[in-house]
Amino acid sequence: MLQKLSFKRKLTVVLVRTVEELNLCDALIIPGGESTTIAVLARVSGLLEPLRQFVKQKPVWGTCAGAILLSEAAEGCKKGGQELLGGISITIGRNGWGSQVESFEADLAVEGLQHPEQSFTGIFIRAPVVLKLSPSSSDDAPIQVIARLPTDLLPQALASLDESDPKTIVALRQGLHFLTTFHPELTQDNRFHEYFVRECVFPRAV
Numbered sequence: 001m002l003q004k005l006s007f008k009r010k011l012t013v014v015l016v017r018t019v020e021e022l023n024l025c026d027a028l029i030i031p032g033g034e035s036t037t038i039a040v041l042a043r044v045s046g047l048l049e050p051l052r053q054f055v056k057q058k059p060v061w062g063t064c065a066g067a068i069l070l071s072e073a074a075e076g077c078k079k080g081g082q083e084l085l086g087g088i089s090i091t092i093g094r095n096g097w098g099s100q101v102e103s104f105e106a107d108l109a110v111e112g113l114q115h116p117e118q119s120f121t122g123i124f125i126r127a128p129v130v131l132k133l134s135p136s137s138s139d140d141a142p143i144q145v146i147a148r149l150p151t152d153l154l155p156q157a158l159a160s161l162d163e164s165d166p167k168t169i170v171a172l173r174q175g176l177h178f179l180t181t182f183h184p185e186l187t188q189d190n191r192f193h194e195y196f197v198r199e200c201v202f203p204r205a206v
């Protein structure tokens with residue numbers, strides 16, 4: 001998705017599996033998958049602490065499981081809890097829309113993307129739900145909501161939610177950090193990738 005974008009500046013994409021590869025990067029996307037597994041693999045490959053340091057300094061976007069790892073607190077974790085990287089001051093709930101069979105797609109209106117008049121197809125696969133926004137100190141960057149799930153599309157169990165409830169938030173940004181609870185990379189639409197690079201990565205690159 002990133003390689004299909006064209007910017008005036010050069011963008012080099014690296015797959016990160018080691019500390020050496022991480023050290024090559026000015027920004028990082030943590031993909032979806034399974035957040036507990038990603039955390040365990042990060043620990044055994046010696047990446048957990050380097051990732052925590054990276055998150056403190058550089059732009060990071062987490063999609064779905066990646067969004068869980070970027071959250072300061074998570075609910076619905078396996079016994080014994082789960083290691084997180086933190087970076088975004090929210091509490092997130094794993095598998096908040098239900099199991100795999102309750103995965104769904106929804107057309108989202110998103111501000112800040114190119115061609116904002118065109119909706120974006122959000123693909124939600126055992127997606128997490130934003131439970132609480134909790135900026136802990138006045139030093140924290142403000143949390144900016146980028147997209148919400150329209151209340152008429154909410155799963156039955158959540159249908160009565162007020163549209164300003166944090167649970168309707170499906171994309172948000174705090175400073176250099178960005179999360180989507182759905183999977184933009186599973187569409188052919190790279191406007192979220194363009195947004196992340198334009199808004200979070202290039203403005204601070206020297």
Ligand SMILES: NC(=O)CC[C@H](N)C(=O)O
Pocket residue numbers: 031032033034035036063064065066068094095125126127128
């Ligand atoms: N599509 C996904 O990334 C699913 C995330 C997964 N349910 C988790 O809790 O880690």
